Amino acid sequence: MSVCVRRVYDPPEPRDEVRVLVDRLWPRGLAKDAARVDEWPKALTPSTELRRWFHAGEGSYEEFAERYEAELAAGEAAEALEGLRELTRRGGVTLLTASKTPERSHASVLARLLGA
Structure with a gap:
């Protein structure tokens, strides 16, 4: 199982x-x-509210990551996270984001939760 984070603009x-x-x-x-x-x-x-809060510079990346993890722990997000975990059990997964700094984005939080 391998998980990596890349920019979606990079060629496959x-x-x-x-x-x-x-x-x-x-x-x-x-x-x-x-x-x-x-x-x-x-x-x-991440929810629209959380994304706007973070991009407005109102909090640290660490606080963003905590809030995002809380969102992933419930409801439809938790189900989707479990589906992603299942994909990683079957093989490698590349998480794609348009973020200019993927290492400080929600994609990195996901990668950490998946054990990358």
Whole structure:
């Protein structure tokens, strides 16, 4: 089982197995066939409120990660996270995000929760 985080704008690589877009919105200027996305579980994305709070600079990345993990612990998000865990049990998963700094994004939080 391997999980990696990459920018969705980077070209697909042979080591990518299942490519999972973890952003709520489709990345600007990117054709769907060029992205080669296999899964797009929107329920895994941070809530609009949390995303706006974080991008407004109102809190630290650590606080964002805590709040995001709390969102992932309930309801549809928890079900989607379990589905992603199942994918990782079957093989490698590449988490894709449009974030300019994937290492400080929700995708990195997901990767950590998946044991990457």
